[in-house]
Amino acid sequence: MCHGHYLTAVPLTPLIGHTALRARLNEQVVRGTLAASILFTGPAGIGKQRLGLWLGQRLLCDSPTADGPCGACPQCKYAVDGVHPDLFWIFPRIKGKNEPSDPDVDQVREYYAEATAERLADGGIYPRPDGSAGIFLAVSKAVVQRAVLLPAMARRKVIVVGDAERMVSQAASAESANAFLKLLEEPPSDTTIILTSSEPGALLPTIRSRVVAMRVRALSEAEVREFLALPATEALRKDRSIPDLVRAMHGAPGSLGDADARAAAVQRATAMLDAVTRDHDRLYRVAYVQGSAKSRGPFADALDALSDLLHRRARDAADNGDARMAANCARAMVHVEQAKRDADRNAVPQLVTHALLAKLADTL
Numbered sequence: 498m499c500h501g502h503y504l505t506a507v508p509l510t511p512l513i514g515h516t517a518l519r520a521r522l523n524e525q526v527v528r529g530t531l532a533a534s535i536l537f538t539g540p541a542g543i544g545k546q547r548l549g550l551w552l553g554q555r556l557l558c559d560s561p562t563a564d565g566p567c568g569a570c571p572q573c574k575y576a577v578d579g580v581h582p583d584l585f586w587i588f589p590r591i592k593g594k595n596e597p598s599d600p601d602v603d604q605v606r607e608y609y610a611e612a613t614a615e616r617l618a619d620g621g622i623y624p625r626p627d628g629s630a631g632i633f634l635a636v637s638k639a640v641v642q643r644a645v646l647l648p649a650m651a652r653r654k655v656i657v658v659g660d661a662e663r664m665v666s667q668a669a670s671a672e673s674a675n676a677f678l679k680l681l682e683e684p685p686s687d688t689t690i691i692l693t694s695s696e697p698g699a700l701l702p703t704i705r706s707r708v709v710a711m712r713v714r715a716l717s718e719a720e721v722r723e724f725l726a727l728p729a730t731e732a733l734r735k736d737r738s739i740p741d742l743v744r745a746m747h748g749a750p751g752s753l754g755d756a757d758a759r760a761a762a763v764q765r766a767t768a769m770l771d772a773v774t775r776d777h778d779r780l781y782r783v784a785y786v787q788g789s790a791k792s793r794g795p796f797a798d799a800l801d802a803l804s805d806l807l808h809r810r811a812r813d814a815a816d817n818g819d820a821r822m823a824a825n826c827a828r829a830m831v832h833v834e835q836a837k838r839d840a841d842r843n844a845v846p847q848l849v850t851h852a853l854l855a856k857l858a859d860t861l
């Protein structure tokens with residue numbers, strides 16, 4: 498990936514569907530009744546963040562039409578390219594190895610410019626942020642600081658916070674937490690804040706009570722087909738038929754990345770289990786290959802999938818009256834749990850995997 502070209506990268510994938518909600522939001526903007534702090538809830542992958550960016554674009558647009566943003570003015574162009582300085586999109590991300598623990602506002606913006614370009618690169622389909630990704634304290638701080646500055650080029654500022662339940666525990670800094678809550682409660686008059694969450698129950702009550710929640714619905718099958726007809730989604734259609742994709746998406750195009758990540762995790766887990774039950778001699782090689790995930794997320798997912806496989810195997814063994822196998826699988830699951838703890842402690846995945854496979858080979 499070429500860092501120098503991020504700012505000329507791919508524009509946002511057009512927003513599909515949510516027609517009724519869009520009309521309602523547009524009307525509220527026209528009447529001046531739109532809440533200053535909003536929460537979009539609904540299933541993962543249906544386009545809540547994209548809708549938030551659409552609403553942001555509508556709020557910044559110089560000459561909105563009856564249906565929404567004009568799509569042609571400079572504000573719209575910058576917004577659609579994902580580079581509008583007054584449309585700040587944040588979401589959980591994994592901290593880079595060399596990042597300072599307390600980056601300043603400009604650094605935070607830079608990180609998100611890169612992360613945004615990555616998200617836009619694949620037709621707007623990106624995997625759900627894994628367990629080690631978060632919206633870190635420095636980011637909430639940067640949002641608060643950004644909110645008090647004047648807009649850079651539009652008349653307003655809009656901040657979209659995706660997967661807002663992943664804002665890192667506020668316990669670490671009561672001061673920052675309070676500053677963010679105060680911002681939600683009473684944003685500056687030129688600022689709109691849009692949170693999204695597919696797990697609103699996981700949001701702090703102090704956050705939930707300060708926002709106006711709106712339900713976003715899954716797309717209809719026709720809308721999913723419309724999404725799949727977009728030029729931006731061409732790569733998706735290369736190896737899979739439209740009916741297959743429509744089925745996999747379940748009204749939530751964004752869930753596809755998730756489904757694929759799950760399938761990959763199960764594949765890795767199956768390879769590990771096959772190695773210990775059939776192929777003892779190749780343990781190290783398998784450990785090397787299966788442990789070579791680029792980040793901890795996919796590796797942790799593979800270990801989760803391995804737990805599931807062992808659980809299922811234990812149940813099948815018990816059903817078949819094979820008490821010894823059931824007990825062995827239960828013991829193996831303990832080893833997997835240990836490997837998960839090691840992985841959480843940042844141990845080298847290949848070593849964790851090798852130690853795990855050796856133990857599993859003894860156990861199973």
Ligand SMILES: [Zn+2]
Nearest residue numbers: 558567570573
């Ligand atoms: Zn416009």
